[in-house]
Amino acid sequence: MKAPTAKGQRTHKNTFQAAGTPAAYFSFILHSYAIIGRRIGNKYVCRRHSLSVDIPKDHPRRDSLIVRERLAEFVKKGLMTPTGLIAHGRGEAFDYLMGERTTAAALNAERVAAAYLMNAKRPVICVNGNAAALNAKRLIELAEATGSKIEVNIFHRTEERMKLLIDYMKECGAPNVLGGDPDARIPGLSSDRALCTSEGIFASDVILVPIEDGDRAEALVRMKKTVIAIDLNPLSRTSRMATVSINDEMSRALANMIGFAKGPSNKEKRNDIISQFSNEENIRASVNEIRKYLLDAVSGEKNERS
Amino acid sequence: MKAPTAKGQRTHKNTFQAAGTPAAYFSFILHSYAIIGRRIGNKYVCRRHSLSVDIPKDHPRRDSLIVRERLAEFVKKGLMTPTGLIAHGRGEAFDYLMGERTTAAALNAERVAAAYLMNAKRPVICVNGNAAALNAKRLIELAEATGSKIEVNIFHRTEERMKLLIDYMKECGAPNVLGGDPDARIPGLSSDRALCTSEGIFASDVILVPIEDGDRAEALVRMKKTVIAIDLNPLSRTSRMATVSINDEMSRALANMIGFAKGPSNKEKRNDIISQFSNEENIRASVNEIRKYLLDAVSGEKNERS
Numbered sequence: 001m002k003a004p005t006a007k008g009q010r011t012h013k014n015t016f017q018a019a020g021t022p023a024a025y026f027s028f029i030l031h032s033y034a035i036i037g038r039r040i041g042n043k044y045v046c047r048r049h050s051l052s053v054d055i056p057k058d059h060p061r062r063d064s065l066i067v068r069e070r071l072a073e074f075v076k077k078g079l080m081t082p083t084g085l086i087a088h089g090r091g092e093a094f095d096y097l098m099g100e101r102t103t104a105a106a107l108n109a110e111r112v113a114a115a116y117l118m119n120a121k122r123p124v125i126c127v128n129g130n131a132a133a134l135n136a137k138r139l140i141e142l143a144e145a146t147g148s149k150i151e152v153n154i155f156h157r158t159e160e161r162m163k164l165l166i167d168y169m170k171e172c173g174a175p176n177v178l179g180g181d182p183d184a185r186i187p188g189l190s191s192d193r194a195l196c197t198s199e200g201i202f203a204s205d206v207i208l209v210p211i212e213d214g215d216r217a218e219a220l221v222r223m224k225k226t227v228i229a230i231d232l233n234p235l236s237r238t239s240r241m242a243t244v245s246i247n248d249e250m251s252r253a254l255a256n257m258i259g260f261a262k263g264p265s266n267k268e269k270r271n272d273i274i275s276q277f278s279n280e281e282n283i284r285a286s287v288n289e290i291r292k293y294l295l296d297a298v299s300g301e302k303n304e305r306s
Numbered sequence: 307m308k309a310p311t312a313k314g315q316r317t318h319k320n321t322f323q324a325a326g327t328p329a330a331y332f333s334f335i336l337h338s339y340a341i342i343g344r345r346i347g348n349k350y351v352c353r354r355h356s357l358s359v360d361i362p363k364d365h366p367r368r369d370s371l372i373v374r375e376r377l378a379e380f381v382k383k384g385l386m387t388p389t390g391l392i393a394h395g396r397g398e399a400f401d402y403l404m405g406e407r408t409t410a411a412a413l414n415a416e417r418v419a420a421a422y423l424m425n426a427k428r429p430v431i432c433v434n435g436n437a438a439a440l441n442a443k444r445l446i447e448l449a450e451a452t453g454s455k456i457e458v459n460i461f462h463r464t465e466e467r468m469k470l471l472i473d474y475m476k477e478c479g480a481p482n483v484l485g486g487d488p489d490a491r492i493p494g495l496s497s498d499r500a501l502c503t504s505e506g507i508f509a510s511d512v513i514l515v516p517i518e519d520g521d522r523a524e525a526l527v528r529m530k531k532t533v534i535a536i537d538l539n540p541l542s543r544t545s546r547m548a549t550v551s552i553n554d555e556m557s558r559a560l561a562n563m564i565g566f567a568k569g570p571s572n573k574e575k576r577n578d579i580i581s582q583f584s585n586e587e588n589i590r591a592s593v594n595e596i597r598k599y600l601l602d603a604v605s606g607e608k609n610e611r612s
Contacts, residue, residue, distance in 0.1 A: 085392045
């Protein structure tokens with residue numbers, strides 16, 4: 001069996017090795033994922049590269065362009081809103097400025113986030129259009145690895161889009177997806193993002209919010225929940241509000257968290273990991289990675305990049 | 307008459323004053339623009355704020371969200387491609403990291419760019435979907451102020467989209483728009499972006515390319531043209547390839563260039579301005595602005611921003 005060749009996975013493996021966890025074990029997970037990812041019969045594009053647009057193999061930004069085209073197709077199908085594409089582009093720029101790799105700071109946050117999810121009583125993974133489009137499979141795999149519930153919660157809510165997203169998550173393998181019949185509200189939010197379920201988001205103690213808006217992150221923190229955000233911008237309100245801010249590309253972040261969740265550990269070790277973490281310091285480390293990248297770029301140490 | 311209140315214009319006025327040009331004169335230009343911008347009868351959204359979505363007046367990112375919604379509407383109407391939204395988001399992040407204002411480096415590049423356009427024999431302003439959506443009016447005003455031709459040139463070229471864009475530019479006030487009947491090719495480009503007109507892009511000596519892709523910028527430089535790029539990413543291939551790289555939000559950049567073009571000057575003065583400019587140094591200055599912004603942000607000197 002050939003190793004997966006997607007860039008995110010390769011980078012991930014390196015950073016994971018750097019964290020001192022057995023590479024062989026992790027490689028096994030990656031390969032398993034690659035097999036699951038090719039499951040036949042997905043209605044939309046659960047498989048990684050299912051595009052109607054040809055992108056030259058030698059294009060310097062091929063990986064990023066493939067994701068772009070996939071997101072554009074999700075908009076066409078009504079699973080994502082057009083403005084979700086702008087939000088993605090914004091994130092892309094921060095990824096670019098961190099070298100399109102998992103930084104040491106991000107890996108640290110991912111380890112802590114996995115510990116929180118594993119130690120939680122009622123963990124929930126929140127899914128919106130962007131998150132589903134980027135990597136539904138890995139969201140589901142993390143939910144399985146951590147015993148988390150999945151709930152769809154979107155800003156531009158329509159019944160049709162909720163149904164499309166819930167159906168899509170189920171087609172990608174999620175056994176149960178909450179959010180379709182909300183019976184509770186997140187206090188202090190006027191938008192439809194407030195709508196949630198009492199057994200999911202409302203009752204959760206630890207909640208993962210990939211690709212988030214600042215308002216809701218703040219409202220969830222006010223509810224005394226542990227909020228884990230995946231947000232490429234280390235300076236965003238979401239990043240500053242969250243308990244743990246992962247400034248990393250979502251697919252890479254999830255793969256690392258799955259690795260940590262499945263790795264050998266116990267509750268006490270995880271509590272240690274949690275207690276040693278400072279989100280503020282970690283954000284500062286992310287920002288310094290960007291500053292270093294920029295300095296290297298103008299010092300001629302990096303090649304030019306489009 | 308009330309002064310225009312859009313954020314970009316305010317910022318622009320301040321930076322322009324800083325450049326030592328009479329503020330009163332410039333204020334007049336801004337006011338004229340504000341009037342022209344409200345011309346009745348535009349088919350799409352020539353007017354600045356013509357949206358179907360309500361954004362709360364107190365939202366911290368209101369200006370940026372208004373532009374986002376407008377671009378999304380352009381995609382719906384077929385003038386922009388969905389992936390153009392991602393490119394916009396990417397630019398937005400760099401704007402955010404430069405404090406959403408015209409930096410000293412950008413203003414310097416804008417002054418040089420205006421000088422190049424004014425001294426050119428056959429200046430051309432190139433327009434794509436993103437540029438038209440962001441500010442067709444100002445593109446046209448700069449063309450008038452500098453005697454430049456306007457040519458539409460797009461990556462995802464279809465006859466329908468070309469017609470939509472050309473019609474849109476005409477409805478916004480452009481007397482003549484090239485690009486609909488290409489009779490020449492930019493050498494070395496395999497995509498449809500190569501298609502151009504012999505009287506416009508092909509014959510130009512100075513060409514302004516707002517919101518550009520790196521391939522074409524490089525091809526135009528190979529044709530020995532003076533290439534002026536408006537690109538928020540100072541590290542992009544376009545920025546590195548261009549003769550003058552303006553790392554600024556397009557609407558602000560155009561307003562500044564219009565101010566410089568209409569200001570008192572002569573050919574010799576403009577040649578001086580041109581000869582003193584180093585694009586490499588200027589890009590380094592832009593990058594340092596971002597580095598400073600990041601440092602301030604983690605030093606607690608900036609307020610948090612979502």
